[in-house]
Amino acid sequence: MTAVNSQMLALGTSAPDFSLPDVEGKVHSLAATTGPCLVMFICNHCPFVHHVREELARLGRDYGESVAIYAINSNDSGTHPGDSPERMKQEALDWGYSFPYLVDGEQSVAKAYRAACTPDVYVFDAKRELVYRGQLDGSRPSNNVPVDGRDVRAALNAVLEGRPVSPDQVPSIGCNIKWNRGNEPEYY
Numbered sequence: 001m002t003a004v005n006s007q008m009l010a011l012g013t014s015a016p017d018f019s020l021p022d023v024e025g026k027v028h029s030l031a032a033t034t035g036p037c038l039v040m041f042i043c044n045h046c047p048f049v050h051h052v053r054e055e056l057a058r059l060g061r062d063y064g065e066s067v068a069i070y071a072i073n074s075n076d077s078g079t080h081p082g083d084s085p086e087r088m089k090q091e092a093l094d095w096g097y098s099f100p101y102l103v104d105g106e107q108s109v110a111k112a113y114r115a116a117c118t119p120d121v122y123v124f125d126a127k128r129e130l131v132y133r134g135q136l137d138g139s140r141p142s143n144n145v146p147v148d149g150r151d152v153r154a155a156l157n158a159v160l161e162g163r164p165v166s167p168d169q170v171p172s173i174g175c176n177i178k179w180n181r182g183n184e185p186e187y188y
Contacts, residue, residue, distance in 0.1 A: 003048070006121075006172040007114040008133055015039070015128040016112035020072065020102040023089035028100045033068035034126070036159045038152070041110060041120040041177065042101075043075045044091045045082040048174035049118050051141045053095045055149045056119075060098040063156055069099035074110035075118075075178040083178070110177055117174035123155045123165070131155060131165040135172045 015037065019029040030037065040056065042049045049056075060069055075083040085103050092101045104110055113122060123132035132155035139145040151170065158165045 003173055004117045004176045006134060006174075007116045008169070008171055009114045009122065009130060011130055011133070011167060013130040015122075015124045015130065016109065018072075018102075018104075018109045018112070020104055020109060022100040022102055023085050023092060026100075028070065028102060030068075030070070030128075035066070035068060036126050036156070037068040037070070037124045037128070038063065038156065039113065039122045039124070040069075040071045041074060041113070041115040041118055042071050043073050043080075043083050043118045043175070043178075044087050045080060046118045046175035047141050051139065052119060052136050052147050052149075053091075055136060055147045057096040057098070059149055059152065059156075060096075062153075064098050066160055067156060070102055071097065071099055072102045072104050072109055072115075074104040074107045074115060076107075076180045077105075078180070080178045107177075107180060115177060117172055117176055119174050120172050121152055123152065123159060125159050131159060132169060133172075134169040138170070140173065 017031050019027050021027050077084040088101050125131050136152050137148055137150040139147040155165045
């Protein structure tokens with residue numbers, strides 16, 4: 001397991017659009033949604049994602065009516081078959097993900113977001129401007145901090161209540177995205 005930090009895309013960045021298939025093959029486009037959105041880069045096999053996946057499901061239940069939520073798997077499923085669409089479908093069922101779990105097979109969306117690790121989390125306001133990027137909360141598989149999504153929840157609540165999001169944000173840490181051979185981005 002190689003742990004890396006998120007790249008911390010600049011606050012105020014416009015949300016890069018995407019059109020990606022979910023595990024059933026239905027295409028989801030960010031441009032087709034309105035209001036705030038939460039975009040998360042996750043995968044099936046990463047211990048950091050395993051540690052928080054119950055909270056990811058809770059976020060979907062708690063915010064899914066007010067926020068467009070997307071989880072994106074950009075890992076190379078050829079070298080990591082545990083991240084195949086079939087396994088993604090089972091992961092979503094097992095953990096009760098109520099949001100679309102999308103396949104970024106060409107890894108272009110991960111590059112557009114400068115995603116580097118799983119989980120890597122982004123919150124955009126209703127104008128599609130980045131207001132939060134970083135960790136879900138301070139919990140890690142190696143510490144005893146409770147998994148409660150505190151940082152992301154604070155950002156989502158601020159956006160929904162029309163308050164500014166604190167600029168004091170901590171990078172996420174997790175497994176590196178498994179890039180297709182020769183497809184590593186320049187920032188990686």
